[in-house]
Amino acid sequence: MTMLNNDTVATIRDKALWMRRRAFRMVFDAQLGHPGGDFSAIDIIATLYFGVLRYDAKKPELAERDRFIMSKGHATGALYTALCAAGYYPEDWLSTYMQPSSRLNGHPNRNYLPGVETNTGPLGHGMPVALGIAIAGQLAKSEYRTFVLTGDGELQEGSNWEAAMSAGNRKLSNLTLIVDRNRLQQGMGTEETNGLDPLDDKFRAFGWHVEIVDGHDVQALLNVLGAAPGARSKPLCVIADTIKGKGVSFMENKASWHHGVPNAEQFDIAMKELV
Amino acid sequence: MAAPAAKQDGYFDCRDAWAQTLEALAEADPRIVAVVNDSVGSSKLGGFQKRFPERLINVGIAEQNMVGVSAGLANGGRIPFVSAASCFLTGRALEQIKADIAYANFNVKLVGQSSGVAYGELGPTHHSIEDFAWLRPLGAITVVVPSDPWETAEVVKWAASHEGPVYLRLSRMPVPNLDIADRKFQPRRAELVHQGRDVTLIACGTMVHLAAKAALALTADGISARVLNMATINPLDEAAVAAAASETGAIVTIEEANIHGGLGGAVAEFTAGNLPVPVERMGFPGFVPTGSVEWLFEHFGLTVPGIIKAANTAIGRKRP
Numbered sequence: 001m002t003m004l005n006n007d008t009v010a011t012i013r014d015k016a017l018w019m020r021r022r023a024f025r026m027v028f029d030a031q032l033g034h035p036g037g038d039f040s041a042i043d044i045i046a047t048l049y050f051g052v053l054r055y056d057a058k059k060p061e062l063a064e065r066d067r068f069i070m071s072k073g074h075a076t077g078a079l080y081t082a083l084c085a086a087g088y089y090p091e092d093w094l095s096t097y098m099q100p101s102s103r104l105n106g107h108p109n110r111n112y113l114p115g116v117e118t119n120t121g122p123l124g125h126g127m128p129v130a131l132g133i134a135i136a137g138q139l140a141k142s143e144y145r146t147f148v149l150t151g152d153g154e155l156q157e158g159s160n161w162e163a164a165m166s167a168g169n170r171k172l173s174n175l176t177l178i179v180d181r182n183r184l185q186q187g188m189g190t191e192e193t194n195g196l197d198p199l200d201d202k203f204r205a206f207g208w209h210v211e212i213v214d215g216h217d218v219q220a221l222l223n224v225l226g227a228a229p230g231a232r233s234k235p236l237c238v239i240a241d242t243i244k245g246k247g248v249s250f251m252e253n254k255a256s257w258h259h260g261v262p263n264a265e266q267f268d269i270a271m272k273e274l275v
Numbered sequence: 276m277a278a279p280a281a282k283q284d285g286y287f288d289c290r291d292a293w294a295q296t297l298e299a300l301a302e303a304d305p306r307i308v309a310v311v312n313d314s315v316g317s318s319k320l321g322g323f324q325k326r327f328p329e330r331l332i333n334v335g336i337a338e339q340n341m342v343g344v345s346a347g348l349a350n351g352g353r354i355p356f357v358s359a360a361s362c363f364l365t366g367r368a369l370e371q372i373k374a375d376i377a378y379a380n381f382n383v384k385l386v387g388q389s390s391g392v393a394y395g396e397l398g399p400t401h402h403s404i405e406d407f408a409w410l411r412p413l414g415a416i417t418v419v420v421p422s423d424p425w426e427t428a429e430v431v432k433w434a435a436s437h438e439g440p441v442y443l444r445l446s447r448m449p450v451p452n453l454d455i456a457d458r459k460f461q462p463r464r465a466e467l468v469h470q471g472r473d474v475t476l477i478a479c480g481t482m483v484h485l486a487a488k489a490a491l492a493l494t495a496d497g498i499s500a501r502v503l504n505m506a507t508i509n510p511l512d513e514a515a516v517a518a519a520a521s522e523t524g525a526i527v528t529i530e531e532a533n534i535h536g537g538l539g540g541a542v543a544e545f546t547a548g549n550l551p552v553p554v555e556r557m558g559f560p561g562f563v564p565t566g567s568v569e570w571l572f573e574h575f576g577l578t579v580p581g582i583i584k585a586a587n588t589a590i591g592r593k594r595p
Contacts, residue, residue: 063352110379117350119379122370128340129375132347132355135332140351141307159371162340 010052012218015085017044020247021056021274022084022094023077023139028267030098032106038077040182040215040242045070046149047221049082057087060114066144067117067133071126072151072180074259075106077103079116080104090114126150127177134175134235147225149178153185156194161206168207174228176236177208180215181246184255203237207209214239248273282536286449290388292424292565293445297430301573305434308348310357312341317359317447318388321465332345336378338363342371342385349381354435361387361403361444362394368376369409376440377413385442389485390420391481391531392559393447395568403444404559404591408536411509412444417463418509420444422483423452429460437462446481450570453484453504460503463507465515474586476479479538482557482577486529489582500586511541513549520550525589527555529582534558553592555585 019042022034046067053066070079076097089103103112107121107158119244120130122139125216129212130148137144148253167175179199183190188194213220223240244258245251248270251260300305301323308330309323315333324331332348334341338359345355346402352500357364364387365372376383387406394401412419419434419441421427427445434441455468468483469490478486483504490500501523503515519526526546539556546552559575572578 010537029561032312044375066553067350079343097487118346120593122374125341125343125375128371129347129350131340132344134347135344135349136348136353139329139353142351146347159337159339159343162337162341166337166340270468 005033007125008087008222009218013051014113015050016105016218017274018044019046019078019081020087021271023263024248024267024270024274026077026080026094026097029095030264031261032094032098033077033261034074034224034259035077035149035262036071036184036244036251036254036260037180037182039246039248039251040244041072041078041180042181043216043218043246044149044178044221044240044242045078045082047218047225049086049224052225053147054130054144055086057115060088062063062177064142066146067146069117069120069126069130069146069148070108071120071148073120073153076104076106076108076162079108084114084116089113108129124159125153125155127160127163130175130177131167131172134172135170136168138172145174145176145229147176147178149180150195150216151185152179152181152183153190153193155179155196155199159187164206164208167235171207171233172235176238178225178240179240180242181239182242183260184244184253186258188255199239206235207234209234210237210239212241216246224225276461280456285363285451287424287452288447288449289427289445290447292320292427293386293431294322296428298326299321300356300432300435301330301495304354304435306352306354306455308353308355310334310341310345310348310355311460312338312359312363314359314388317360318386319359320418337372338367343375345383346375346379346381349383354384354554356386357382357464359385360394360401361390361406362401365403365409365442368395372410372416374412375435380415381440382438383440385440387442387444389447390444391446392571395566395571398486398565399562402563404531404533404563406442406444407508407530407538410538411536411541416440416442416509417507418442419507420478420480423450425452425458426460433462434462444480444541445503447491448481450481451484452459453487462508463512465512466504466506467501468504469500469502470575471499472523473499474527474590475501475503476521476524476527476529476582477503477505477516477519477538477542479508482529485577485584486581487580489586490577492579492583493564495587498586498590505538508538511545516542516545516552520552524593527551527557527582527585527589528575529557531577534560552582553589555589557582559587
């Protein structure tokens, strides 16, 4: 199991920086990927893997492990670099990203890659699966927690709301949803496509406890995600306000970087900025 | 386990065998849970719910969530049996079945109730005749269709012990137990119901007992018909089909499903590429009218005379 230490925030920031650099190289090498969404989620995922989740990368199937599900499965740059940094597999695997027969598909598969809890990619799948894992934990009277990260545009899929209704009704305090609220989807803004606001009120109405945080503030993320459910008898929804493409000047808040890929010049600029 | 009570004249509702078997299995194995979509009654899981209230997870009328939840339950070490009307279970949650269950290879058992045209009068929205075609290509998922109460119980027991995704297709139409001596269930294998050399009738589910009756009637006409109970549609028992093609030279497939992409489709795909022989596919050609299941069977020739006619057609198409 991971252990927290006094330098947790600094460690998470270091890991997040490495993940951004490595993910961007992965996308550059493959000339495929979703770097905008990777970068909006990386601080959240680094916080989970290096400050919150309890797991043993050498024993990925440990029954008592905390579970993390990356529902926005296109953001593989964020997930794959996190699993690598957490010790699930060696770094040279990252160099095979989207190559023929690679374990690192364009979207994660649990049978190919240790640490992946379920297959994602088609949107709206993570929440129901996370709900099932949380119910299994409740049945087993286990202490493990289940975390699921969705994109905000992804919440336009109805299956999320079926799961949100169930989770609220079942008072699953061992379940945490994190919404990567970067306000952009593939083509344009979420609010101009099919608006989600007031998102917090929607989840409250479904019986959830809601927290809104800056999704790039590691200390703030640690505070809400690291806190044990305690007496809270509701599932937790963390709306993380984020910036698509966060960390690279020419990518920030640009919908075109949803699945944009860098040329050599852009790659060099990004590497100079990501230090 | 007590034998299910006869409905009438030795005909049984296989859902009784399903529910009683699941309860017995759940008693012995605490990993087993049931997941439903407001379908406790139609799944006959009232007894299960009474005995294991915590292990009956009712997600409400939300099939996509239901299938996703079952993947999560499997991740958490449970063996979920997901029971719902098959028209909604397979159609409404098809992508979840593909991505969350089959492609992910989660140990989940999907149980489609009231399949085929059991809900005949409710119309094509409630008919489940496309499920074979939808699920057969999903590689890892075993698609199995028991023919009678005995086989239903055996299939449920096998599904619980088998590590991997299974789609178990049930009807609510009463059927008799097949008259086969010293019966032994062999998973994923065709069952020889009647030996024969002129033609092979390959049937599944509610059609097997009709095929067996047709074979007896054909005997009186001097035609020797082999009958196979092809309970498993995916993966297909190709060895049994190859033997049928080479040894009898003509095949009739009979299923309570769309003839496109189902049992007939699987048999035709295999024979076309390996041992081309006449294959007469009996079933439904597409959306069918609203009507009672009995009327639909009659209308589309899914009857003993209909099977006899198809057998003669297949034999007539053999190359001299």
